[in-house]
Amino acid sequence: MSDKIEIKHDNAPAGGWGSLKEVAQILKQEEAIAAVGKVLLHQNKTDGFACVSCAWAKPANPHPFEFCESGAKATAWELTGKTATPDFFAAHTLSELESWSDHALEETGRLTEPLRWDAATDKYLPVGWSEAFAGIGGRLRGMDAKNVVFYSSGRASLEASYMYQLLARLYGCNNLPDSSNMCHESTSVALPKTIGVPCGTVVLDDFDKTDCIFFFGQNVGVNSPRMLHQLQEARKRGVPIITFNPLRERGLVSFTNPQSPLEMLTGAETCISTQYYQLKAGGDTAAIMGLCKALLAADDAARASGLTSVLDHAFLAQHSAGFDTFAEAVRACGWPDIERESGLSRAELETAAAVYAGAKAVIGVYGMGLTQHRNGVQNVEMVSNLLLLRGNIGKPGAGICPVRGHSNVQGQRTVGITEKPELAPLDKLAAQYDFAPPREKGMNTVEACQGMLAGTVSAFIGLGGNFLRAVPETGLMEPAWRQVPLSVQIATKLNRSHLIHGKVAYLLPCLGRIEIDRQGGVEQAVSVEDSTGCMHGSRGRAEPASSSLLSEPAIIAGIAKALLPASPKLDWDAWVADYALIRDAIEATYPDIFGQFNARLWTPGGFRKPVPASERIWKTPNGKANFIAPEGLDANPDLTLSGEHTLRLFTVRSDGQFNTTIYSNDDRFRGVYGTRMVLFMCRSDMDRLGFGEGDLVTARTPSDDGVSRRVSGLRITEYSVPAGCIAGYFPECNPLIPLWHHAKESMVPAAKAIDVCLERDVAAATAAA
Ligand SMILES: Nc1nc2c(c(=O)[nH]1)N[C@H]1C(S)=C(S)[C@@H](COP(=O)(O)OP(=O)(O)OC[C@H]3O[C@@H](n4cnc5c(=O)[nH]c(N)nc54)[C@H](O)[C@@H]3O)O[C@H]1N2
Ligand SMILES: Nc1nc2c(c(=O)[nH]1)N[C@H]1C(S)=C(S)[C@@H](COP(=O)(O)OP(=O)(O)OC[C@H]3O[C@@H](n4cnc5c(=O)[nH]c(N)nc54)[C@H](O)[C@@H]3O)O[C@H]1N2
Numbered sequence: 001m002s003d004k005i006e007i008k009h010d011n012a013p014a015g016g017w018g019s020l021k022e023v024a025q026i027l028k029q030e031e032a033i034a035a036v037g038k039v040l041l042h043q044n045k046t047d048g049f050a051c052v053s054c055a056w057a058k059p060a061n062p063h064p065f066e067f068c069e070s071g072a073k074a075t076a077w078e079l080t081g082k083t084a085t086p087d088f089f090a091a092h093t094l095s096e097l098e099s100w101s102d103h104a105l106e107e108t109g110r111l112t113e114p115l116r117w118d119a120a121t122d123k124y125l126p127v128g129w130s131e132a133f134a135g136i137g138g139r140l141r142g143m144d145a146k147n148v149v150f151y152s153s154g155r156a157s158l159e160a161s162y163m164y165q166l167l168a169r170l171y172g173c174n175n176l177p178d179s180s181n182m183c184h185e186s187t188s189v190a191l192p193k194t195i196g197v198p199c200g201t202v203v204l205d206d207f208d209k210t211d212c213i214f215f216f217g218q219n220v221g222v223n224s225p226r227m228l229h230q231l232q233e234a235r236k237r238g239v240p241i242i243t244f245n246p247l248r249e250r251g252l253v254s255f256t257n258p259q260s261p262l263e264m265l266t267g268a269e270t271c272i273s274t275q276y277y278q279l280k281a282g283g284d285t286a287a288i289m290g291l292c293k294a295l296l297a298a299d300d301a302a303r304a305s306g307l308t309s310v311l312d313h314a315f316l317a318q319h320s321a322g323f324d325t326f327a328e329a330v331r332a333c334g335w336p337d338i339e340r341e342s343g344l345s346r347a348e349l350e351t352a353a354a355v356y357a358g359a360k361a362v363i364g365v366y367g368m369g370l371t372q373h374r375n376g377v378q379n380v381e382m383v384s385n386l387l388l389l390r391g392n393i394g395k396p397g398a399g400i401c402p403v404r405g406h407s408n409v410q411g412q413r414t415v416g417i418t419e420k421p422e423l424a425p426l427d428k429l430a431a432q433y434d435f436a437p438p439r440e441k442g443m444n445t446v447e448a449c450q451g452m453l454a455g456t457v458s459a460f461i462g463l464g465g466n467f468l469r470a471v472p473e474t475g476l477m478e479p480a481w482r483q484v485p486l487s488v489q490i491a492t493k494l495n496r497s498h499l500i501h502g503k504v505a506y507l508l509p510c511l512g513r514i515e516i517d518r519q520g521g522v523e524q525a526v527s528v529e530d531s532t533g534c535m536h537g538s539r540g541r542a543e544p545a546s547s548s549l550l551s552e553p554a555i556i557a558g559i560a561k562a563l564l565p566a567s568p569k570l571d572w573d574a575w576v577a578d579y580a581l582i583r584d585a586i587e588a589t590y591p592d593i594f595g596q597f598n599a600r601l602w603t604p605g606g607f608r609k610p611v612p613a614s615e616r617i618w619k620t621p622n623g624k625a626n627f628i629a630p631e632g633l634d635a636n637p638d639l640t641l642s643g644e645h646t647l648r649l650f651t652v653r654s655d656g657q658f659n660t661t662i663y664s665n666d667d668r669f670r671g672v673y674g675t676r677m678v679l680f681m682c683r684s685d686m687d688r689l690g691f692g693e694g695d696l697v698t699a700r701t702p703s704d705d706g707v708s709r710r711v712s713g714l715r716i717t718e719y720s721v722p723a724g725c726i727a728g729y730f731p732e733c734n735p736l737i738p739l740w741h742h743a744k745e746s747m748v749p750a751a752k753a754i755d756v757c758l759e760r761d762v763a764a765a766t767a768a769a
């Protein structure tokens with residue numbers, strides 16, 4: 001990691017030698033060369049382990065090295081040679097550690113022993129596992145289950161997740177918020193309405209058959225680099241890739257495959273995006289309206305002159321509903337409004353629409369750039385509308401492709417992690433385990449935050465993640481968190497959510513997925529679901545960081561046994577002794593998805609769950625694929641900020657991080673080294689506002705709710721973004737996001753459109769000078 005702050009405006013392609021250098025660097029930093037070297041060959045292989053970085057699909061015929069720079073970093077981070085032992089905790093109070101950076105905290109290494117916070121010394125002291133479970137179970141028994149939150153980050157396996165939701169429900173609540181509430185929840189709300197499934201419809205094979213890819217708000221080069229293989233192959237076949245992203249992302253522009261010796265030696269690079277549209281942040285609904293408008297006009301013209309129609313009218317008639325209302329809304333929407341809200345010209349949108357119209361099979365890919373907006377659900381509905389116009393769902397080479405984040409976030413939902421009782425098979429669980437599951441809706445992430453602010457949450461259990469850093473409204477959430485009576489964190493590494501803790505606090509260290517999980521001397525396997533709905537077995541390959549670690553299933557069972565009365569229907573110990581029995585239980589709850597689960601665990605490429613929309617079976621209330629007309633084009637309908645100093649901030653990830661895990665302060669792809677405290681701004685805004693490169697500013701969110709939201713010490717950095725939009729890093733900019741600033745319906749925090757004002761940072765500038 002660079003110590004010196006440096007901004008380089010160079011333009012090397014993604015991947016390439018830089019990628020290899022980064023991997024080598026992190027292996028050294030983590031003192032993990034030997035451990036990682038041994039396991040990398042097993043990453044994302046059928047009999048190996050599923051990468052702990054992203055959720056992208058794992059092919060049936062993997063490359064010899066089926067991992068990317070980001071995946072190798074995530075592996076090195078988990079298998080680090082460093083440990084945060086009780087000696088480390090004896091040497092530091094938590095108040096002291098609060099001043100450490102996210103990077104410094106996790107860089108202390110793997111947690112090795114269960115810990116309990118000691119109020120007298122303000123330190124985490126070792127505690128035995130059984131004492132910890134008894135303490136947690138005892139306290140939870142005295143609480144009303146309705147006030148207890150069971151959060152999960154999306155990394156835990158299907159087995160652990162199934163046990164976790166069962167624990168919460170047996171205890172008596174549906175308070176199962178997860179990272180998806182901050183991520184693809186907009187997808188999970190939109191797609192059931194439009195196509196009757198909560199997930200994407202494409203599989204890897206579709207990338208071999210597609211003849212056009214539309215890409216909205218997803219930074220593939222950093223966040224799901226293995227997908228570059230499919231994109232590169234598609235580009236070799238001449239498939240156009242049309243990208244909509246306010247920021248010119250290097251990984252979406254060009255790519256050199258670091259695993260191809262020929263490309264590395266010749267410096268050959270593939271141009272990824274054939275057209276790159278830098279729309280305004282939040283301009284996607286408007287942009288897609290423009291595409292649809294151009295398509296309708298072309299269809300009218302073609303039909304008037306007796307030519308082949310542009311829309312797939314046979315599909316529309318047989319499969320869809322709501323087309324007329326949608327078409328009316330599109331026709332009524334004027335080009336000036338579309339141009340203003342999208343920031344793109346009519347000509348640009350007509351050109352993109354023409355490519356769409358000329359393709360027989362189109363895939364629509366998208367990520368956080370669409371979902372993390374006030375109108376995030378509508379954005380996803382618009383992608384669905386666009387695809388439906390030409391029947392681009394449920395045929396080979398076509399479909400919708402939300403790129404999921406955490407490596408098992410989609411799978412957690414599949415096995416019951418949800419606060420919405422109607423999405424869990426409660427009757428099934430009731431019969432299987434002979435209990436009366438709670439029927440009231442539980443808290444999602446934003447509601448859990450609201451509960452903490454209101455003082456009604458009595459306990460927070462975290463199955464992984466870094467809740468406090470990931471959520472918005474840092475300034476209010478941190479003090480509120482300290483008032484929570486009990487916090488229990490199951491984690492691999494130290495993070496800020498462990499330091500700002502409840503009045504009684506436990507920190508329970510667990511095995512990572514890459515580590516060998518032995519129960520009674522027998523190695524266990526777990527499973528995950530990828531972005532395309534395929535389930536994969538995963539077997540750890542490395543020796544555990546410490547002999548005191550327990551697996552996530554063992555920790556969940558430990559808490560469950562201490563909390564719940566024994567039941568003849570459920571033997572937690574038997575499950576922990578043999579994970580195949582947990583899979584049998586999952587199969588019994590979800591026979592349609594997990595039939596023959598254990599027998600199919602190691603299917604090359606995974607076994608796919610049924611996704612009826614891929615076969616044009618629409619599990620919507622009316623049995624049709626539904627068009628949904630947008631309510632409006634404005635991304636921030638109820639934020640009425642204006643004035644020359646108001647800019648729309650969107651938060652992004654760098655290649656030096658996995659969410660709140662900061663591997664390094666460098667962002668090679670954007671040429672920023674040694675700092676994450678930057679704001680990317682275009683030259684015309686810099687001139688208009690009188691800022692120079694490197695000027696330090698404070699960003700402030702103006703609002704009339706009486707809460708002060710500011711982040712200081714941000715460095716103005718010139719970058720290719722549209723005028724009026726700036727970009728900064730997640731999680732450093734999270735204090736700027738009001739908790740109420742979230743998507744309608746899905747309640748995903750609107751982290752991609754925060755209106756802020758900038759003030760010159762006199763204090764920071766003086767200190768720096
Ligand atoms: N290496 C690495 N891999 C990861 C992660 C990581 O942190 N590091 N995180 C994982 C997780 S949990 C997730 S959810 C995914 C996230 O992966 P992505 O979905 O790629 O997430 P982001 O980097 O937040 O933002 C995506 C892109 O949206 C663009 N964008 C911002 N606003 C808008 C807008 O209004 N419209 C459009 N069209 N684009 C916009 C940004 O410029 C950025 O390129 O990655 C997963 N994989
Ligand atoms: N402003 C802004 N905010 C955002 C976003 C954004 O784009 N912008 N993105 C949102 C998104 S998409 C997401 S998914 C959330 C992420 O929110 P989270 O999922 O809560 O956060 P992570 O940073 O992924 O969690 C990192 C921690 O997980 C623990 N961990 C790692 N591996 C394991 C494991 O195997 N088991 C266990 N038990 N623990 C483990 C480690 O202790 C590590 O410190 O953040 C959201 N917040």
Ligand SMILES: [Mo]
Binds near residue numbers: 179183405
């Ligand atoms: Mo995510």
